[in-house]
Amino acid sequence: MVEVTVDPLSRIEGHYRINTEVSEDGVITDAQSNGLVFRGFERSLLHHDPRDAALFTMRICGVCPVCHSITAANALDDLFGVADQVPKNALVMRNVHQAMNFIASHAAHIYVLWGPDLANPAYRDILTQYGDVGNAVWGELSGRFMPLVNLERGTRYPAGSSYVAALREFRRLHEGIALIAGKMPHPVLQHVGGVVYSPTVADIQKLISYVSQTARFVENFTLGVPPETWIENTYRASSPESAVNFVIERLQELLDNSLNNNDFSHASGWGDVPLFAAFGSELVGETLLGLPVSLKLDRSGGYKDPNTIGFLSYGVFFKPENGDGYDPTSPAEDKVIPSGYMNGNLQLEKFDHRKISENITHAFYIDEEADRPPWNGVTNPEDNPDEIDYTRGSESRYSWVKAPNYSGIPCEVGPLARLLVMGEPLVTGLAKTFQENGYSPANNYTRMLARMQEILVVIPELLKWLSQDLEAGGKVAVHTELSMARDSEGMGLWEAPRGALGHWVATDSDSMTTLYQAVVPSTWNLAPRNGQGIPGPAEQALIGTKISAAENALGVDYANPLGILHTARSYDPCLACAIHTIDKTGKNPDRIIRVV
Amino acid sequence: MNNEGLLEKFKNLDFIKMDRRTFIKAVGALGASLFLQTYKSDIAKAFNGLPETKVLWLHGVMDSGCSISMLDGENPDILEFLQLFNLNLLYHEVLMMQQGIFVDGQPANTSDLNSEVLLEEILENERGYVLIAEGAIANGPHGSGKYMVLGGKIYRDVFERAARNASVIVAIGQCATNSGVNAAESEIDDLMDHRGVAFTLEDSSKGIVDLLGIDTPVVNINGCPAHPDWVFLTIGAIALGKIRVPDDLPEVLDRWYRPKVFYPPDHTVHDNCPRRGFYDRGEFETTVGGPKCLWKLGCKGPYSHADCALRHWNGHVNFCPQAGSPCIGCVQPGFPDSTRPFYVEIEDAGIVNTNLDTIAGVAIAGGLIAAGAHALRRTVLRKPEEKEGTTEESALERTGGEK
Numbered sequence: 001m002v003e004v005t006v007d008p009l010s011r012i013e014g015h016y017r018i019n020t021e022v023s024e025d026g027v028i029t030d031a032q033s034n035g036l037v038f039r040g041f042e043r044s045l046l047h048h049d050p051r052d053a054a055l056f057t058m059r060i061c062g063v064c065p066v067c068h069s070i071t072a073a074n075a076l077d078d079l080f081g082v083a084d085q086v087p088k089n090a091l092v093m094r095n096v097h098q099a100m101n102f103i104a105s106h107a108a109h110i111y112v113l114w115g116p117d118l119a120n121p122a123y124r125d126i127l128t129q130y131g132d133v134g135n136a137v138w139g140e141l142s143g144r145f146m147p148l149v150n151l152e153r154g155t156r157y158p159a160g161s162s163y164v165a166a167l168r169e170f171r172r173l174h175e176g177i178a179l180i181a182g183k184m185p186h187p188v189l190q191h192v193g194g195v196v197y198s199p200t201v202a203d204i205q206k207l208i209s210y211v212s213q214t215a216r217f218v219e220n221f222t223l224g225v226p227p228e229t230w231i232e233n234t235y236r237a238s239s240p241e242s243a244v245n246f247v248i249e250r251l252q253e254l255l256d257n258s259l260n261n262n263d264f265s266h267a268s269g270w271g272d273v274p275l276f277a278a279f280g281s282e283l284v285g286e287t288l289l290g291l292p293v294s295l296k297l298d299r300s301g302g303y304k305d306p307n308t309i310g311f312l313s314y315g316v317f318f319k320p321e322n323g324d325g326y327d328p329t330s331p332a333e334d335k336v337i338p339s340g341y342m343n344g345n346l347q348l349e350k351f352d353h354r355k356i357s358e359n360i361t362h363a364f365y366i367d368e369e370a371d372r373p374p375w376n377g378v379t380n381p382e383d384n385p386d387e388i389d390y391t392r393g394s395e396s397r398y399s400w401v402k403a404p405n406y407s408g409i410p411c412e413v414g415p416l417a418r419l420l421v422m423g424e425p426l427v428t429g430l431a432k433t434f435q436e437n438g439y440s441p442a443n444n445y446t447r448m449l450a451r452m453q454e455i456l457v458v459i460p461e462l463l464k465w466l467s468q469d470l471e472a473g474g475k476v477a478v479h480t481e482l483s484m485a486r487d488s489e490g491m492g493l494w495e496a497p498r499g500a501l502g503h504w505v506a507t508d509s510d511s512m513t514t515l516y517q518a519v520v521p522s523t524w525n526l527a528p529r530n531g532q533g534i535p536g537p538a539e540q541a542l543i544g545t546k547i548s549a550a551e552n553a554l555g556v557d558y559a560n561p562l563g564i565l566h567t568a569r570s571y572d573p574c575l576a577c578a579i580h581t582i583d584k585t586g587k588n589p590d591r592i593i594r595v596v
Numbered sequence: 597m598n599n600e601g602l603l604e605k606f607k608n609l610d611f612i613k614m615d616r617r618t619f620i621k622a623v624g625a626l627g628a629s630l631f632l633q634t635y636k637s638d639i640a641k642a643f644n645g646l647p648e649t650k651v652l653w654l655h656g657v658m659d660s661g662c663s664i665s666m667l668d669g670e671n672p673d674i675l676e677f678l679q680l681f682n683l684n685l686l687y688h689e690v691l692m693m694q695q696g697i698f699v700d701g702q703p704a705n706t707s708d709l710n711s712e713v714l715l716e717e718i719l720e721n722e723r724g725y726v727l728i729a730e731g732a733i734a735n736g737p738h739g740s741g742k743y744m745v746l747g748g749k750i751y752r753d754v755f756e757r758a759a760r761n762a763s764v765i766v767a768i769g770q771c772a773t774n775s776g777v778n779a780a781e782s783e784i785d786d787l788m789d790h791r792g793v794a795f796t797l798e799d800s801s802k803g804i805v806d807l808l809g810i811d812t813p814v815v816n817i818n819g820c821p822a823h824p825d826w827v828f829l830t831i832g833a834i835a836l837g838k839i840r841v842p843d844d845l846p847e848v849l850d851r852w853y854r855p856k857v858f859y860p861p862d863h864t865v866h867d868n869c870p871r872r873g874f875y876d877r878g879e880f881e882t883t884v885g886g887p888k889c890l891w892k893l894g895c896k897g898p899y900s901h902a903d904c905a906l907r908h909w910n911g912h913v914n915f916c917p918q919a920g921s922p923c924i925g926c927v928q929p930g931f932p933d934s935t936r937p938f939y940v941e942i943e944d945a946g947i948v949n950t951n952l953d954t955i956a957g958v959a960i961a962g963g964l965i966a967a968g969a970h971a972l973r974r975t976v977l978r979k980p981e982e983k984e985g986t987t988e989e990s991a992l993e994r995t996g997g998e999k
Contacts, residue, residue, distance in 0.1 A: 005698040008746050010689045010711055013660045015746050017696075037657055037734065038743040038788070044780035049937035055924060056932065059777045059820060062661020108667075116693055121708070148675070149685055149692035151708050164675065167667060171911070174668045178910035181919055184668065185661040185821050188921030196884040196920035383787055385740035476885045559697060559704035576659040 001029070004547060004558050008036070009568055011113040011147070013063045014575025016526070017390060018538075018568050019398075022547045026556035028563060031535065031542035033526045034390045035401035035578055038364070038381055042516040050079060050485055050505055050513045054190040057503065057518060061577045062185045063108070066101035066177070067496035068503075068518070068577075069190040070094050074328065075503040076192035079490030082478045084325035089474035090194030091318040091326065092465050095336075096207065097181060097189055098316065098494075099462040103214060104173035105497035106415070106451050109572045110272075111166030114448065116147040117565050118276075119160065122549035122557070123295065130293045136262040137279055137293075144272060162221050162272050169217045176210035179203055194477030201472040208466050215459055222452065224271030225250070227459060235457050240429030247426065251278045251289055273452050281445045282551075283437055296553075300545040301447065301567035302440025306344025308534050310409045311417035311442070312524070314351065314502060315339030316495035317461065320469040329353060330493040336461055337495065340421035341406055346431065346441060348421065353493065353502070356519065359403040362396070362528035364388060370531050374404075374519050375491070375504045394529060401578045403527040403536060404519055412537045413499025413524045414571065416442055416450035419457070426453050442541075447570045485511040496521050498572045522578035525571040541567050646682050649726060649835040652718055652758055653688040656731030656751055657744055657778050657790050661821040662769035663690050663730060669824025670911045677828040681835040686718050686725070687711070696747045712747045719757045726831060727762035727812075729755070729793050732771045732778045733804040736789035743788065756808050759793075764834060764841045765805070765814045767793040768827050773816040773852075774798070774929045781933050794853055798929045813842040816853040818902075820926035825907060826858045850901075852929050859901045865915075865923050866897035868905035884920060894939040895922035902927040 002024070007017035017034040041060055045053055053072040058065035073094070077083040119142040127134035127141075144162035174184040180199055181187030189195045199207075218227050237243035254269050255278065264270045278285050278294075285294035303309045315335035318326055322334065332338035332350060339351035354373070361370045364382040382388060382397075390398050403410065411417070419427035427450045431441035485507045492503040499521030506515035527536030535543065545567055548557040655663070666674050678685055685691070694711035697704045707714035718725075733752050734744035741752035759765055770776030771792070778790035779797050794814040796802035805814060815834075817826045833839040839848055850856050866872065874880070875889040882892055889895070897905075900923050904915040917923050925935035 003698075003700050005696075005701070007696040007698065007748060008689065008711070010692055010695040013690075015655070015744065036745050039657055039778065039790075041777070043782040043784060044777065044932075046782065049940065052936055052938045055921075055938055056777070059659060059661070062659040062664045062821060065659075065661065113690070119693070147691055147693050149688055149694075151693070151714070153708065159675070167673075167675075171668050171670060171673065174664075175670075175911040175913055178914045178919075182914050182916040182921055183909035183919075185664045186926070188916045188919055188924075191884050191921075194885070198885050198920075381737075381784070381787070383737040385737055385742045388737075388740075388742045388745070390745065477883065479883045558699045560709060561697065565695065 002558050004561050004564065006561060006564050006568070007034075009565070009573070011116065012569060012573040012575065013061065014573070014578070016568070016573055016575045018542065018564055019390070020542060020547075020561075020564060022556075022558060024556070026547045026552040028542050028545050028547060030394055031539045032390075032394055032398050033401070033528060033536055033538050033568075035399045035526065035575055036390070037575065038400050039576065042518060045513050045516040047512050047514075049482065050076060050507055050511065050516075051192055051482070053503070053505065053513070053516065054192070055186075055188060057516075058186055060518065060520070061574055063574060064101065064105055064496045064498065064577070065185050066097055066181075066187060067494055067501055069187065070098055071492040071494040071496075071501050071503045071518070073190040073192060073195075073492070074494055075490040075492030075505045076485075077490070078328040078492065079488050079505050079507060080192050080480050080484045081488070082193050082480060082484070083328045085478045086194050086325055087475045087478065088320060088324050088469075089198070089471050090476045091324075092320050092469045093180065093189065093195045093197075093199070093476060095317045095320075095465050096462065096470065097177060097187070097195075099458045099465070100173045100177050100211070102458050102497050103455050103462075104170045104177075105572075106455050107166045107173075108170050109497075110448065110451060111145070111163050112147070112170075113572065114566075114569045115145040115160075115163065116150075117562060117569065118295070119145045119147075119150075120549065120560070120562055120565075121152065122554065122560050122562055126550050126553050127293060132262045133259070133291075134293060136264050137275075140264045140270070140275060161266075165217060165221050169214050172210055172214060176207055179206060179210075191477060193480045194475075196477070198473050198476045199470060204466055204470055204472055208463065211459065211462055211466065218455065218459070220271075221266060222271050222455070223273050224254075224266065224269040227456060231456050231460055234426040234453065235424060235460075237425040240425045240432060243425035244429035244433060247277060248284070248288060250274065251284070254278070255289060255291075273449075276452075277449065280448070283434060283439060287437075294550070296550045297448070297566060298434060298439055298443045298445040299551050300563050301442075301444035301541045301570055302544070303344060303442055303537075303540050304440070304544050305540075308409065309344040309442075309537060309540060310406055310411040311342040311420050312351070312406055312411035312413050312500050313337065313340055313418045313421040314353075314493040314495055314500040316418070320465065328491055328493070337418050337422050337457070339493070341411070342417070342420050343409075346420065346435065353491065355407045356502070357405055357408075358519065359405065359530045361403070361531045363399050363402045364397050365402070374502065374517055375489075375515075394533075394535075399528040401523055401526050401528060403530040404524050405530055408530075408532070410527055410530060410534055410536050410540070411500075411524055412442060412571075413521045414447070414451075415454040415497075416447045417499060418495060419450050419454060424453065424457060444566050444570045451572070482511045496574075496577075498522060498574055498577075499524060518577075520574070520577035522571070522574045526573055526575075526578055538568060538571055541570075646836065648682050648684050650684045650686055650722060650724075651726045651728060651831075652686050652722070652762070653728040653730065654755060654758055655689050656729065656733050656755065656772065658731030658769065658771040660690060660730075662772075662827075663688075665769075665821035666824050666827060668910055669828055672828055674824070674828075677832070681828075681832040683726075683831070683835060686722070687715060698748075715747070715754070719754075719761070723761050724763045725761070726834065727758050727765045728827075728831075729759075729765055729767045729772045730769055732775045732790040732792060734789070735791050735804065735807070736787050738787075739789070743790075752804070752808075755804070756810065759805065759808070759810045759812050762812050765793055765812050766817060766827070766831055766834075767814060768817045768822045770818055770820040770926060770931055773818045774931070776820055777932055795929060797933065813845055814853050815845070815849065815855065818852070818854055818859065818927040818929070820931065823858070823904075823907065823909065826855070830855050830858075854901075854927075858903055858907075859927060860903065861901060863901075864898055865900045865902055865905050865917070866895075868903075869897055870905070870918050886920075890917055890920075890922045892941050893922045894937065894941055896925035896928075896935045896942065897923035899935075899942070900925045900928055
């Protein structure tokens, strides 16, 4: 047994460590997910004006400040009792704001954070064994995904073409966000009762222009076909089977054209998604398309036991056709991407926020109760330096991240969970195809394809909101007074690009905050073991995964643990969110608060 | 003076021979984009003799917002920035191929793939680099620094080694400059003990460099997040020798170590705000969503020293008050405690002991009518005895205002 540790895992948000035990045949047999920083955050909201929360809590995360500010605004709408009156135009503005952040954040994850692992030298060593095809594919992978800072024996290579192009789109979308929200990161649009800015006709036209330009990037780099064609045949396909068939046929067509001349370039139609879709998967690439080699990413990052994992979505994007106001409990029918819980066997249930609890058995917190619901939580951070030790194994306390559960089950959250819950045809079809062929329906391949596909789901909705639903100069807020928050409680449910995000808030008779807590996506995905010893989602996905590239194709190389890197990064970890945590307030025992 | 006028004035100057004062003026006046356009060929020429500057970028306790903000930079963007100023970015957790890899507790592989090996090589061999410090430095619990451990090492110790051998520490963003939201008041802020590089909030005795006895010069680029122009142009000026470290720093920086060109001591966000006309006419919004002055909604623009209203953000398209939100003073050393509550008029909030001198100072640039209006409201609304013990000096301290 060999201990392989990745510390720090770079190309994520924040500071994260993964410790694994690996067998001699190169299979991960145990894993611990360690959040490495104790930050403390919501506690500084206590005894303050609750309206500050929208601007304050976004500073939990510089990558997804938009979703924190919207979730906080949702919680404040509930706290002030105005959720049912928030003007439609404000809800559309929240959608627009969030959608641009979704696309930018996903692009950053796919191209800047996760993608560079495709340029890992292990893939050169594997692919170049397969003659001209392999050489050509390696040339594409390294030429597209090389990160800005890299080294190979003292030489630095230029950053990849797709990497650089994606950064440009990231910037463009953030500029669009700034146009209606002041700046990005830390935009200032969200407010209790609505938003602070009513867009002009010019703003709306400019936003459409930004999004249309990004759609051209998606056409030229990401898909290799017009987004409209892709969307029509996948997101709007008549069935999951036809969506999968469209993609397979498209890949077959590309291959027929390229296997003679070994041209896998963007110019010949091989967008980043087709390239990944064909060469990333053993089942799709080797079995269905007959390729000589693949990266076998569908064999890693899967779940072994469907009974210990679920998929959770709180729902996101208001339906403009519902008019003013919304229901804070986020029933499935209220959102464009609905709320819902799907178990490990892909059976869907209605979402009920009362089934959420959090466990601290394996986290550095002190509490007499190990399990608590988030609206009644306590978080006393360990303050003895000698107790803060990440190396004591799976039985110990080993993270600053708590373990949230839904009905006692750890849940994956994020694009894959959302699109499964939504029944999006392509992702649903792929998951079923893998399930029927003996693979885990959730794996590194489907997790990444779902993130790519979600960009395509969001773009047409965003263009519709901009061109049809958003009214220039329309009313964007209900008037509120601080006194409306007296002795009240509020809950905000929403989705960050990385997954389910909830904020809970309560106030006293002076309308000052007495409780604030956020349960964030990376807390779900990167959780340590729960009270029953069930590993968190990322831990479950690591256990059973092979340590080295393409199922140890070149033998076991503990020193280049791509199995860990791909799997851990596939969740788009955001540690600043996951460990922003805490609260202990011994001085005011009647105002005990906690925070995740 | 408009851009054309400025261009006319500056374009005949020889960039290479331009002294620092003129350089700073030119950058400040023209903005990054025009400046680079104007001097592109000169800058290219300069590079023939310009040595490479190495840059080590470390992330402490933060939310990566400043790294994101740097990726959002335009004219120059981050790639142009590195190229133009001949910078060699050695290490950046978000942008590098490498990660820490240990097999049975020992570092494995080489610096090609292992960031811990890479970092150790940098700390061992490199000297005289620019250290970009993003994020606060964890000192808790109880002085142990164990609230942030990375690669098996206490981050404070890594920071200390990196800082000692740097030629200059450029602290970017409020977490690094003043600990920002990490130091916001709460029952456990002492236990947390997250420190800024040279200050923790407004306390210079609580900067981590003071605690560790590090005398490397510090430049602070405040803001939550920092503006990419502020960072790129400051580091660019250092790389080009236009700001000589440490000789020029006393003149170039204000007392919070911020470059005066971006954080002007003598004027504020308020002075150039597009809503300023409404303020001068006494027209104020009392609910969000309208076009008028945001003073009554808690705007801290009159107390915030930054060029946001001129420079604008993200491709220079907007800034907070223009987008309908009160300025929350995120560049001020005491942020966020000194500017909360965000949505309450500053005089009612009692967070600043606003006095007539301050108000006049603020208002002179725009019009005395406003000063009169303030003075009147102040007399009517405030009961001085409620603010006993709050001196003018402490008010200025809290807002970071300059006399």
